[in-house]
Amino acid sequence: MSIRVYSEINLHITWHTKDSLPFINAELRPKLYAFVKNKIVETDGVFFHGIGGIETHVHIAVSVRPSLHLDEWIGQLKGSSSYAMGKRLQWQHGYGVVSFGTRDLPWVLDYIKNQEEHHKRGLIHERLERIGE
Numbered sequence: 001m002s003i004r005v006y007s008e009i010n011l012h013i014t015w016h017t018k019d020s021l022p023f024i025n026a027e028l029r030p031k032l033y034a035f036v037k038n039k040i041v042e043t044d045g046v047f048f049h050g051i052g053g054i055e056t057h058v059h060i061a062v063s064v065r066p067s068l069h070l071d072e073w074i075g076q077l078k079g080s081s082s083y084a085m086g087k088r089l090q091w092q093h094g095y096g097v098v099s100f101g102t103r104d105l106p107w108v109l110d111y112i113k114n115q116e117e118h119h120k121r122g123l124i125h126e127r128l129e130r131i132g133e
Helices: 028-042 070-084 102-113 115-121
Strands: 009-016 046-054 057-064 096-100
Touching: 009 070, 009 102, 028 046, 028 057, 028 070, 046 102, 046 115, 057 102, 096 102, 102 115
Parallel strands: none
Antiparallel strands: 009 057, 009 096, 046 057
16 A cells, blocks of 8 residues: 555444443443543554444544555454453444544534433434444
8 A cells, every 4th residue: 555645534433232222321431432442542544533422322433544444443343342341331233334524523523422412302313323234
């Protein structure tokens, strides 16, 4: 791969707990978010922007280099986070990933940061909440 590459690949990623059960409680949440953020920051070619969610799922905003094998990387994030939380946390199969423009980063981060409010008020954005099976 060329070392002279310019890219703006911004991604919003989400995945759910197994059977969408409320595993991500107030005690687990900060530990989980810190672990996932650290794994992302340690990944060469990935820039962390934000993490949030509710009891049943997480949302992450990152920028990535074109060389990242996205499916494999997300699988590793899910697996290692489950293991790190003492297997008290199980993830559903699949995930959702949506690209967005750099100009939309503040909006996406606001959406991630205010997940509880969005869900309570029913103001979710389907595009950012969908996952695969």
